[in-house]
Amino acid sequence: MLCLTDDPLDPPGWERFGGGHLFVFDLGRYLVRLGWRVDYITRLNAPSKRMYEDLGPLSSITRANVGPTEDLTPLALHSYFEEIVAAVRQMDFLQNPYDVIHSHNWLSGAVARRLISAVPVRHIHSILSLGRTRLALGEEATEGDGVRDRLELDVFLNADVLLTVAPSERNDLHKLYPEVKHDRVAVVPYGVDPQHFYPRPECPEDFVLRQARRSSQRRD
Amino acid sequence: MINFLDSLALMCRLADVPAFAVWIIGGSDGEAAFVESLIHSRTELSDLHANGALTIWGRLATEALPELYSRSRMVIMPSAREQFGIVGVEAMMCGCPVIATAVGGLPDIVLEGYTGTIVEPDSPAALANAMLGYLRNPDRACREGINARRWALQAFSRDKSYGALAGVYRGAPIPTAFASRSLLRQLDMEELRLRAKTILNTEITAHDVSSSDHSSAIIETPSERFFCKWYRPERSDHISVLPVPASLRRERSLTDYIAVLKFHRENGLTPRIIRMPEPDDPMAFFECCQRASLSKKDTLFQIRRLAEGFRSFRTLDPENPDASRYMDALRSVVAHPTLTQIAEHDLAAAELNARSLGSIPRFYQVHPHVELIRIQLLMREEAWSLPAEIQQRFDGAIAFTLNSGPIPVRLPAICHGSLKPEHLLVNASGAIVACDTDHSRYVVGPIDEVHHVWNELTASTSFGTEHAMDRMASLTDSAESFALATSWLLVYLLFDGLLAISLGRNIRGAPAVRFCRDFPYTYRQFVIQSRRTSEGHLSSLDDL
Numbered sequence: 001m002l003c004l005t006d007d008p009l010d011p012p013g014w015e016r017f018g019g020g021h022l023f024v025f026d027l028g029r030y031l032v033r034l035g036w037r038v039d040y041i042t043r044l045n046a047p048s049k050r051m052y053e054d055l056g057p058l059s060s061i062t063r064a065n066v067g068p069t070e071d072l073t074p075l076a077l078h079s080y081f082e083e084i085v086a087a088v089r090q091m092d093f094l095q096n097p098y099d100v101i102h103s104h105n106w107l108s109g110a111v112a113r114r115l116i117s118a119v120p121v122r123h124i125h126s127i128l129s130l131g132r133t134r135l136a137l138g139e140e141a142t143e144g145d146g147v148r149d150r151l152e153l154d155v156f157l158n159a160d161v162l163l164t165v166a167p168s169e170r171n172d173l174h175k176l177y178p179e180v181k182h183d184r185v186a187v188v189p190y191g192v193d194p195q196h197f198y199p200r201p202e203c204p205e206d207f208v209l210r211q212a213r214r215s216s217q218r219r220d
Numbered sequence: 221m222i223n224f225l226d227s228l229a230l231m232c233r234l235a236d237v238p239a240f241a242v243w244i245i246g247g248s249d250g251e252a253a254f255v256e257s258l259i260h261s262r263t264e265l266s267d268l269h270a271n272g273a274l275t276i277w278g279r280l281a282t283e284a285l286p287e288l289y290s291r292s293r294m295v296i297m298p299s300a301r302e303q304f305g306i307v308g309v310e311a312m313m314c315g316c317p318v319i320a321t322a323v324g325g326l327p328d329i330v331l332e333g334y335t336g337t338i339v340e341p342d343s344p345a346a347l348a349n350a351m352l353g354y355l356r357n358p359d360r361a362c363r364e365g366i367n368a369r370r371w372a373l374q375a376f377s378r379d380k381s382y383g384a385l386a387g388v389y390r391g392a393p394i395p396t397a398f399a400s401r402s403l404l405r406q407l408d409m410e411e412l413r414l415r416a417k418t419i420l421n422t423e424i425t426a427h428d429v430s431s432s433d434h435s436s437a438i439i440e441t442p443s444e445r446f447f448c449k450w451y452r453p454e455r456s457d458h459i460s461v462l463p464v465p466a467s468l469r470r471e472r473s474l475t476d477y478i479a480v481l482k483f484h485r486e487n488g489l490t491p492r493i494i495r496m497p498e499p500d501d502p503m504a505f506f507e508c509c510q511r512a513s514l515s516k517k518d519t520l521f522q523i524r525r526l527a528e529g530f531r532s533f534r535t536l537d538p539e540n541p542d543a544s545r546y547m548d549a550l551r552s553v554v555a556h557p558t559l560t561q562i563a564e565h566d567l568a569a570a571e572l573n574a575r576s577l578g579s580i581p582r583f584y585q586v587h588p589h590v591e592l593i594r595i596q597l598l599m600r601e602e603a604w605s606l607p608a609e610i611q612q613r614f615d616g617a618i619a620f621t622l623n624s625g626p627i628p629v630r631l632p633a634i635c636h637g638s639l640k641p642e643h644l645l646v647n648a649s650g651a652i653v654a655c656d657t658d659h660s661r662y663v664v665g666p667i668d669e670v671h672h673v674w675n676e677l678t679a680s681t682s683f684g685t686e687h688a689m690d691r692m693a694s695l696t697d698s699a700e701s702f703a704l705a706t707s708w709l710l711v712y713l714l715f716d717g718l719l720a721i722s723l724g725r726n727i728r729g730a731p732a733v734r735f736c737r738d739f740p741y742t743y744r745q746f747v748i749q750s751r752r753t754s755e756g757h758l759s760s761l762d763d764l
Contacts, residue, residue: 011279015248019306022282030382036389100389124388128303161388165304166325167398186394189329191381192309194373196283199315199365200290 001028002101002108002115004084005074007042007049009061019165020128023190024104030191032058041088045071062091074107075144078151081107085114100124106131106148109155125159127169132176156180165189223321224298225258225265227347228274232264234348235601236463238355242268245277245288246307252278289314293361294336294354298347302326309376312336312368317361319350319724329376331401332723333455334433335368339724345605346724352604353722357460359471363453374407375399408435412450415503419495431642438508445508447655451477451497454658459583461718462594463603465563468570468583474502477658479579483634484657489529491647491655509645512652519641520672524695526644526654527668531633534576536662538631542572547631550587550664554627557593559601565590572632573661585715587664588707589627592618595714604721610733614714617736621707624743628700632662639668640675665704669695673705674712678731685738689746706743710735 001008003024012022028038037058044051044063051063064087067080077084088111102124103112109125116123131148135141156162156177162185164170170187173180231237244255255276259265268274280288289295295311295318302324309329311318318336320326330336337353339346354361376399384395405428412435413426426437426448435450456471458464478497481504484490495505514522536543549568553561570581585591596618598604599611606614636643637659647653673691676683692705717732727733 012282015251019304022306026378027382027385030378031386034386036386102389122389122391133301161394163385163388166328168325168328169303170396184394185396186388187396187398188384188388189376189381189398190304190306190309191378192306192313192372192376193378194313197286197289197310197313199369200287 001038001040002088002103002112003040003105004043004064004088004108004111005072005077005105007045007061007063008040010045019190020104020126023126026191026193028059032056041091043067043072043077043084044069064088064091074105075148077107078144078147081110085111088115089118102126103155103159104128106152106155109159110151113154113158122161123159124161124163125155126163126165127173130169130172130176133172136176153177153179160184161186163188221255221298222258223300223342223344224296224347225255225262226344227298227351228268229262229264230344230605231348231351232268233602234352234605235598235603236356237352240293240355241273241275243275243277243288243292245285246279248279252276285310286314289316292316293358294319294351296347296351297321297326298341299323299326300341305329308336309372312372313376315365315369317354317364317368319347319354321347328398331367331371334401335364335371337723340726343724343726345607346721346726348605349722350724353460356463357456357469357471359453359469360455360460363455363471366453371399371404374403405430405435408450409437411435412437412448412503415450416448419503419505439505446494447491447506447508449504449506451502451504456582457719458585458715461604461715461722462583463598464583465566468566468581470580470582472582472658473580474499476577476579476582477502479577480657480660483534483577484660487530487533487657488651489526489533489653490657491645491653506655507648509647509653509655511642512644512646514641514644514652519644520691520695522644522652523639523641523669523672526636526652527639527666527695530636530639530654530660530668533634535633536572536576536631542568542575543631546572546586547629550590550629553587553590553593554629557597559594559597562590562594562597569632569662576634576662577660584661584663585711586632586662588667588704588711589622591711592621592707592714595711595718596622604718606721607728610717610727613733613736614717617710617739618714620740620743621710624747625699625703628664628704630664630704632664634660635663635667636660637668637671639671641672665708666696666701667708670705670708670712674709677709677713677735678716685735685742688735689742693746706739710739 001024006017006021008025010017012018031038040061042063044065047069049063051065053061055061064084066083066087098121100122101112103109104126105128112123131145131152157179164173164185164187166189167187170185173185259269265274289311295316297305297308297318297320299321304325308318308320308326312335318330320330320338321341322338323341327338330338332338337350339350409426409428416426416439417424420441422441425440428437430436433452433454437448439446439448451474454472459469481493481496485493491509492507494507497504546568549565553565566583569584569586573584574581596615599615636654636657638656639654643654643656645653645655673688677688688709693702696702696705713732713735717727717730720727720730
């Protein structure tokens with residue numbers, strides 16, 4: 001799994017780290033339980049982290065030491081693109097007989113395209129966001145838009161499967177990128193673990209009322 | 221977030237808002253500090269925060285979230301952009317309905333009206349009205365929460381999603397289908413078929429004819445045919461929109477459905493009941509009737525015949541204490557049209573209906589003029605966040621109607637409650653009967669005739685206010701009935717408008733707004749014309 005913009009072990013639930021971020025780690029854990037080998041490639045975004053960690057017998061995470069050891073946006077990271085490609089190419093993991101490279105976000109997808117030119121494996125790409133959306137919403141074009149668009153289009157045209165998570169994302173992809181072939185676009189929603197997310201015993205009605213009463217008493 | 225905070229501030233300024241508490245969850249320390257600064261720049265929210273009714277939690281561990289979702293009546297996702305909306309799925313999985321903006325994947329994951337509500341983005345008023353709907357009707361949150369859990373399990377459980385991805389890794393055909401409401405319908409139908417098979421103890425086929433949240437099917441055994449209906453909790457919009465006495469804030473339950481079925485058991489105008497549902501077995505079997513194929517003229521005739529037939533079924537004795545209490549309450553509203561008197565009227569109407577139908581008291585709309593007064597007073601009190609021009613139109617139409625003549629003080633009579641052409645059937649003896657009496661209740665005035673007109677008016681833009689007046693004149697037989705009919709039609713349309721607003725929708729150009737614009741002029745024309753032609757009786761308006 002190539003996830004260069006965000007470290008999959010970082011906690012979700014703040015700034016840009018939402019469902020897409022949670023998904024990368026959660027999916028890997030699920031696949032490992034099925035007996036698959038899953039290796040994560042990301043970037044070192046904090047000095048306290050190690051460049052390599054074993055996550056159990058079937059999984060590891062390798063962090064490319066490129067750029068400043070802090071969180072960077074995908075666009076800021078783009079200026080280190082060639083260094084990232086070189087760093088990932090040097091990693092041992094490419095010696096493993098992988099079936100699939102699964103990239104997340106356009107920058108990881110672009111790195112994946114460069115790797116695949118050397119090691120032919122299936123490339124599955126999770127879209128997460130579309131560069132042309134900003135322009136479609138009427139926002140002002142920035143310098144980075146052109147770079148992103150070129151790399152994004154290369155990924156969209158050449159990946160074996162493009163993963164979208166909802167019909168709306170698939171429709172946006174078709175509308176904003178008419179060049180993309182429809183037969184390679186999958187729709188698979190993010191999954192949630194029902195063993196963890198289930199209704200807890202106390203009735204919400206009782207709880208909310210109790211809280212609200214407490215608040216009104218305080219107000220009085 | 222700004223949109224959400226604005227909607228919250230707006231809601232705090234409205235009248236009749238039940239007590240609530242808000243938790244804002246997620247975000248870095250910097251984001252939490254920013255939210256706090258936004259809260260303190262709004263007086264209403266600053267007060268809420270100071271009183272402990274608004275808490276900023278910041279980012280929480282995933283492990284803590286189910287506890288919070290489970291203790292929430294609703295989860296709000298006021299996103300400006302959203303690829304998917306995992307928070308919405310997590311909340312639904314924990315049995316909590318979701319109010320979300322119509323952006324990105326949110327309308328794909330939240331089933332509008334079934335597991336939550338989708339509102340237009342960038343509209344604090346839409347969000348405020350939608351939140352208010354859930355606060356005013358706690359049953360709605362429970363019902364949608366149950367639906368939400370069921371939907372999330374079917375559509376977004378981790379094993380299904382990641383299992384599909386594992387298939388993609390292996391090179392299986394690319395999945396392109398996304399779950400929809402029809403998936404749940406299929407499961408319902410399969411369960412209905414299995415239950416029906418057990419009850420009838422024979423091989424059956426089931427043909428899905430569901431048109432509401434209840435599952436309905438034509439069941440065929442080797443020798444017989446039945447219409448089978450599986451009663452489920454169904455949304456009761458009135459209590460989401462109208463602030464009503466707390467003791468009457470209850471959605472229709474299986475007890476109500478059973479009571480109404482029992483009530484109409486001897487009513488020859490309804491299909492014969494073969495098997496009654498039980499409190500722990502919500503499945504009913506009816507004789508299988510054919511859909512009536514009628515001309516427009518015959519449809520109108522049958523609607524009128526059936527409506528009159530229902531009104532004369534189990535009429536109320538004026539000496540009956542509940543009827544007498546209701547009449548006193550109605551007279552009090554006429555004499556002193558205040559919300560306090562209307563609340564008394566609501567309690568009397570609920571008692572009357574509950575005792576007559578054999579059910580438990582809950583809120584019913586019984587008299588159109590009382591409903592108009594209620595809406596007028598609540599609008600003036602700002603019980604909803606309405607655009608000024610819409611409020612003006614609604615207020616104008618109500619004032620015109622209330623000033624058009626005295627409020628009829630009449631004893632309520634039973635109505636079908638949802639009399640429309642689709643509910644007209646031909647039974648085994650060749651008689652036309654009306655199915656689906658779930659909304660049957662004691663009301664004042666020709667509501668069944670109006671229901672039909674309202675259906676036409678909302679279904680077609682070519683059927684305008686004048687057509688509606690014309691139709692109602694042909695379906696009523698006195699000036700008083702005509703006045704009650706026009707008032708009911710106005711109530712129906714205003715309620716539609718208020719409901720749409722409480723579902724976070726924009727109603728500019730909606731039938732309610734068009735009708736309120738044209739209604740006073742058209743009504744006046746009709747009344748003037750009728751006085752010229754038949755001294756106040758409107759039955760001759762057929763010829764207009």
